[in-house]
Structures are given as structure tokens and as C-alpha cells.
Amino acid sequence: MINSVYIHIPFCSTICTYCDFCKLIKNDKWINEYLNELECEIKDKYKGDIIKTLYIGGGTPSSLNINQLKKLFNIIKIFKFSDKVEFTFECNIESIDYKKLKFLYNNKVNRLSIGIQTFNQKYLKYLNRNHNVNIVKEKINIARNIGFKNINVDLMYAFKDQTLNELNDDLDKILALNVEHISTYSLMIEPHTILYIKGEENIDEDLDYEMYKLIIKRLKKFGYKHYEISNFAKNGKESKHNLTYWNNNEYYGFGLGASGYIKNARYDNVRILNNYLDKQYVKDISNLSLNEKIENEFILGFRKIKGINKSEFKLKYNIDMKDIDIINKLLKQNQLKENKEYIYINPKYIYISNNILVNFIDLKF
Ligand SMILES: C[S@@+](CC[C@H](N)C(=O)[O-])C[C@H]1O[C@@H](n2cnc3c(N)ncnc32)[C@H](O)[C@@H]1O
Ligand code: SF4
Structure with a gap:
């Protein structure tokens, strides 16, 4: 839905x-x-x-x-x-x-x-x-x-x-x-x-x-x-x-240059008006693998200051966040922190969060 x-x-x-x-x-x-x-x-x-x-x-x-x-x-x-x-x-x-x-x-x-x-x-x-x-x-x-x-x-x-x-x-x-x-x-x-x-x-x-x-x-x-x-x-x-x-949920994107995420696929619409008026709406579309979905979950989810909810993650992917090596490594290094419900970026590092987020590119599950 x-x-x-x-x-x-x-x-x-x-x-x-x-x-x-x-x-x-x-x-x-x-x-x-x-x-x-x-x-x-x-x-x-x-x-x-x-x-x-x-x-x-x-x-x-x-x-x-x-x-x-x-x-x-x-x-x-x-x-x-x-x-x-x-x-x-x-x-x-x-x-x-x-x-x-x-x-x-x-x-x-x-x-x-x-x-x-x-x-x-x-x-x-x-x-x-x-x-x-x-x-x-x-x-x-x-x-x-x-x-x-x-x-x-x-x-x-x-x-x-x-x-x-x-x-x-x-x-x-x-x-x-x-x-x-x-x-x-x-x-x-x-x-x-x-x-x-x-x-x-x-x-x-x-x-x-x-x-x-x-x-x-x-x-x-x-x-x-x-x-x-x-x-x-x-x-x-x-x-x-x-x-x-940021919760990595699906959405419709309509119009010139819009992006969307429907039925497991992310797409970008064309940016050229004539092509759009010729009904060539979509420029690129890619079906996401499980690895890519989880990568997006981390890269988008850790933008939220309160971080990613551990039980929601488990429900979505049937994987425990604490079983993921890189999560444990970053927790040990104090780059990530956790409380009962969430794992989040250490507020000290929010400004350089991109340096932490690169760790989630190309993970394999
Ligand atoms: C999608 S734009 C459109 C909003 C609206 N047309 C306007 O200009 O007020 C939304 C916001 O992105 C920000 N933005 C756009 N280009 C930017 C840039 N090169 N660097 C930083 N912020 C930018 C601006 O603050 C802008 O209000
Ligand atoms: S040119 Fe860009 S930033 Fe300026 S009004 Fe248009 S969309 Fe907004």
C-alpha cells in the first residue's frame, strides 16, 4: 500500500x-x-x-x-x-x-x-x-x-x-x-x-x-x-x-523530473518537457534487490536524529540490526549509539554523517 x-x-x-x-x-x-x-x-x-x-x-x-x-x-x-x-x-x-x-x-x-x-x-x-x-x-x-x-x-x-x-x-x-x-x-x-x-x-x-x-x-x-x-x-x-x-517507504512521484518508489522499483522521470509531453514519462527505473533496500534503509533512516527503530527493522527484513557486523563495529567505535528502541548516529558526528553512511554502501545480506 x-x-x-x-x-x-x-x-x-x-x-x-x-x-x-x-x-x-x-x-x-x-x-x-x-x-x-x-x-x-x-x-x-x-x-x-x-x-x-x-x-x-x-x-x-x-x-x-x-x-x-x-x-x-x-x-x-x-x-x-x-x-x-x-x-x-x-x-x-x-x-x-x-x-x-x-x-x-x-x-x-x-x-x-x-x-x-x-x-x-x-x-x-x-x-x-x-x-x-x-x-x-x-x-x-x-x-x-x-x-x-x-x-x-x-x-x-x-x-x-x-x-x-x-x-x-x-x-x-x-x-x-x-x-x-x-x-x-x-x-x-x-x-x-x-x-x-x-x-x-x-x-x-x-x-x-x-x-x-x-x-x-x-x-x-x-x-x-x-x-x-x-x-x-x-x-x-x-x-x-x-x-x-527517510523511513524508506514507497511513494508515487508524478511530473517532470519527479522520482518515485513503487512496487520495489525506484524511478526517475524525464527532465525534458517535450519527452514528457510525448508520454515518455520515465527516464530510469531499477528494481531493488534486498541488499539495495537495506542500503537505502540505513542511508535514509540514519538521517533521522532518533535513528532507526530496531523492531521495525526486524519486522521489515527479518534481520536483527545487532547481527549486522558493520552496525556492531560502528557502535563499538561510538559512531553509532543505541537506546532500547533505536540505533542512531552519535550526535557528535551528525555534521559528518556522510562519512558514517558510506559504510552502508554495497553491504551483502
Ligand atoms: C525544491 S526547492 C523549491 C522551492 C521554491 N521554488 C523556492 O525556491 O522557494 C526547495 C529548497 O531547496 C533549497 N535549494 C535549492 N537549491 C539549492 C542549492 N543549490 N543549495 C542549497 N539549497 C538549495 C532552497 O532552500 C529551496 O527553497
Ligand atoms: S529557480 Fe529553483 S529555487 Fe528558484 S524559484 Fe525556481 S525552483 Fe525555486
Whole structure:
């Protein structure tokens, strides 16, 4: 049974200098054709499962106008939703207003994810983003007045020349918003992006680590729970959708560039619009062996600060985690720790968790 759906809307009003996601400058003709094809793909793959989490991401889903949103929301009527569905819609501050937010609220959206990145005008310009504290506050107030009780914001850091003081300033402003969830992202200079072409480089690792520690310290002090390497939530407001990924559970992925995990197979959709419109939805698909499933279970599961539940692991794979040599070795080395229910990465090593996770590649069972 699959309980989660991701839908990708690849259109944006402007392109950010750091972005390597699957995105296109918006164009009404393409949006119309895209939505028609999205409907076909969903009808083709969806098998009537009860959906507990739906995430419409992008790109910028909120860049669609009301008529386009109406068309999108007609398409998703096909899903059988659980009463308690977590329905997230990704927004950019510039493209939301009362009318759109009210439409989303009236159509079951109960979680907004808003890309803020920074409040610092110097870095907003560097990223090709355009907003300010007052506009952000105003839009979030509109959302609150309409009734949204679950809002995530994305905070980015590690810009070239950024100081700890400047990050502190952004943290003050983010905390003042009093949102339920904060996702943090250290800026990665990805190939094919404007920053990469300009020759920009990632900042010094030691400063990046200082910034990460500052974020954890300030967000925890304010009452956020650090529940995943880069994610923080108020009590009970962890992202159920993203936990589907980290719990290595299956999910449908629809749309250009989307990924999915259905019936033991992971797939990536094409990123070229014409191919998608020609119904060549999937670019790569691979059936997972038991070894690969367990590898994913570790690599994704150890991203959660509380780690992997020992009895759930046993139920899923009929293997005791404590019978796995590498788990015992890492426990002895104090890189992993355990309590009655969970095995988890030693919090001391969370920042360098990738160095621990490589141990789980190519295990044989
Ligand atoms: C999938 S993007 C789309 C969200 C939305 N379109 C926006 O830009 O606000 C989600 C988040 O990923 C983060 N992100 C994207 N590219 C990144 C990069 N190169 N380095 C670090 N974070 C990045 C940003 O914080 C962004 O808000
Ligand atoms: S970061 Fe978001 S708004 Fe910017 S180009 Fe990427 S998807 Fe579009």
C-alpha cells in the first residue's frame, strides 16, 4: 500500500542563481499542456491507494494562476485521501496573495512550504530573489488569518562572505515568524547553475560547520526539535511526507523530473518537457534487490536524529540490526549509539554523517 504522493510543477517566474532543480520559466501554453499530460500520467500509475501525504513541489507551484490551479486541483480529485491527509503546497513569497492562499485552504491544503532563503538584501540579490522582511510577515499573516496552522520555511546559509553575525540576523527574523517547521540548506554550488558558471565555490568547511552549530543551538533554544540532519519542527509538526522518504517507504512521484518508489522499483522521470509531453514519462527505473533496500534503509533512516527503530527493522527484513557486523563495529567505535528502541548516529558526528553512511554502501545480506 502506497500512502504518499509527490507532484512536480516545474514552472518558475524567475530563475535563481543556485538552482539545479527541474524548472522552466513559466509559460501559459506549456502549463496547459503540462497539466493535461500530468493528468494522463497520474491516471496511468495511480492504483486507488489511500493517500496520507501529498506534496506539490517545484519549481514554483504557487506561480500558477487561479485558473491553472483550478485545473491542477481538478486533476488531484482522483486521489482517495485519508481524513488526516497532510497536504503540502510549495510557495514563493512573491507569488502568493490572499486569493491564491484562500483557494489552497479551501481545497484541503493544510501545510505551506515557503522558500525564504535569507532576509539579507545583499544575498537575496546574489540568489536572484526578491522580497523583504515586511512582505514575508505580511504574506505569512495573510496565511495565518485564513487558517493555516502548519507552515514551513526554507532557510539558506553559507553564502560567499556571509558572516556568523549575518546568519544570526537571519535566524532572529526567521524565529520571529514563529512557524511550525524550518528546513535549512547550506548553499551548494551545483554544476549547470549561474553561480557555478560564474566560478563561485562552496565556503570553507570549518565556517560551514560553525554556521550549522549556530543554527542548531538557536533553533533548539527556541523550542524546535532537531529531528533530521537539516530539519527542525515544533512538537508534532515534523513533515510526515518527508518522513516517508527517510523511513524508506514507497511513494508515487508524478511530473517532470519527479522520482518515485513503487512496487520495489525506484524511478526517475524525464527532465525534458517535450519527452514528457510525448508520454515518455520515465527516464530510469531499477528494481531493488534486498541488499539495495537495506542500503537505502540505513542511508535514509540514519538521517533521522532518533535513528532507526530496531523492531521495525526486524519486522521489515527479518534481520536483527545487532547481527549486522558493520552496525556492531560502528557502535563499538561510538559512531553509532543505541537506546532500547533505536540505533542512531552519535550526535557528535551528525555534521559528518556522510562519512558514517558510506559504510552502508554495497553491504551483502
Ligand atoms: C525544491 S526547492 C523549491 C522551492 C521554491 N521554488 C523556492 O525556491 O522557494 C526547495 C529548497 O531547496 C533549497 N535549494 C535549492 N537549491 C539549492 C542549492 N543549490 N543549495 C542549497 N539549497 C538549495 C532552497 O532552500 C529551496 O527553497
Ligand atoms: S529555487 Fe525555486 S524559484 Fe528558484 S529557480 Fe529553483 S525552483 Fe525556481
